[in-house]
Amino acid sequence: MSSLVNLELLDNNEAQCPVPRCQLKLKPLELLTHLLMFHRPEQSMLEVGPGWHTVYFMELAKLKPNCNHVVAVMAYAGSTDSTRSRPVGPELQLVHHLPLILMLYVSPLDEQLEQLYVLYLVSLVASSSVSARVCLLNDVNGREVRGQRCLRSCLQAPLQDSSELLHSNLDYLVYTATDVWEHCSVDESHYLKFKVTLQGEPNIFEQQQQPTQQPKQ
Numbered sequence: 001m002s003s004l005v006n007l008e009l010l011d012n013n014e015a016q017c018p019v020p021r022c023q024l025k026l027k028p029l030e031l032l033t034h035l036l037m038f039h040r041p042e043q044s045m046l047e048v049g050p051g052w053h054t055v056y057f058m059e060l061a062k063l064k065p066n067c068n069h070v071v072a073v074m075a076y077a078g079s080t081d082s083t084r085s086r087p088v089g090p091e092l093q094l095v096h097h098l099p100l101i102l103m104l105y106v107s108p109l110d111e112q113l114e115q116l117y118v119l120y121l122v123s124l125v126a127s128s129s130v131s132a133r134v135c136l137l138n139d140v141n142g143r144e145v146r147g148q149r150c151l152r153s154c155l156q157a158p159l160q161d162s163s164e165l166l167h168s169n170l171d172y173l174v175y176t177a178t179d180v181w182e183h184c185s186v187d188e189s190h191y192l193k194f195k196v197t198l199q200g201e202p203n204i205f206e207q208q209q210q211p212t213q214q215p216k217q
């Protein structure tokens, strides 16, 4: 499955800035930097805490083949200060929140290959300490439609929980057009609904840990 999705397409494919009246198109990582540098956080980001169930909507008719789309821009605060209010405001700082973009890439139309809808998280660091449970929702009964998770690079060591959780810049979640159209055929609103639940503690200074061999006792 992963060989069908070219990583270059995702990282080099520009997406439109989600802030109203900003027409800028940028590559995903540049877009996150742009949001942090040129827009106020409260204008562009939704604050989410650990375990919050948030649902984001994408209008199916507006999704273009071979294009990246912004599903949501989130400022994720870990659980350490969950007892106090954490409004997203001009004082938002990277050390307190982890800014994340949930992107959706729609693969080109091809007679030979089924079209794919690829979800992935973009952050300034490749974070394995913060992860997300992301799924497409079937609107009739709120059932979760399972996608397939793939590592973004065959050089990466498989993460233990990668079959369940999505990590920033490390893996992606793939739905086929059949998944999407079967989902939408039961929902006349023609909106895709993605449920996102974040967990873990943000650490902007996190180093990507390499798996190490533990000496036997």
Ligand SMILES: [Zn+2]
Binding pocket: 017, 018, 019, 022, 023, 024, 034, 038, 039
């Ligand atoms: Zn913008």
